[in-house]
Amino acid sequence: VADKGTHSYLDDDRNENIQIYINGSFHHRSEARISVFDSGFLLGDGVWEGIRLLNGHLVFLQEHINRLYHGAEKLAIKVGKNPKELTALIQKTLDINHMETGVHIRLIVSRGLKKTPYQHPSVNIEGSSIVIIPEYKEANETVNRNGIRLVTVKTRRGTHNSQDPRLNTLSKLNCISACIEADKAGV
Incomplete structure (x- = not known):
């Protein structure tokens, strides 16, 4: 049980075998990797959204997608997919993992790969990196009971x-x- 504050959740063994989407392909959790030259790793240069899947419904999906694209625009990051394509990738990730409810999705878009560890976007050599991490995360109800x-x-x-x-x-x-x-x- 991860029991720190309002983000407290119950561990779920099913998460040990999830498939994570990274830049066009799926990888078992234990094999999911990005380059050390990715802008997100080097500089925290990217945006993310946390999206819930409850009873087959992606909760506030359009609002999350809008905020992700707004943040990417503010940071001059080209997502590389339009909102419809990105939504289809989220659904494909859920389908591959046979997920229907009780899921938290971390959608991450970084500026992409750099040729050297330097902050200016001009040293990026590839387009954005897109990562979709789906995990089973049910809220820990003890927080509601105990505060x-x-x-x-x-x-x-x-x-x-x-x-x-x-x-x-x-x-x-x-x-x-x-x-x-x-x-x-x-x-």
């Missing part, structure tokens, strides 16, 4: 003119720092 503990930490999310909190960017360093602070505070 959660909170603490105020010093770390803050970025402002709209530094790291716009309205965009789901791959760089979540400020959120990770806040989690570490909360852990140190005993929460």
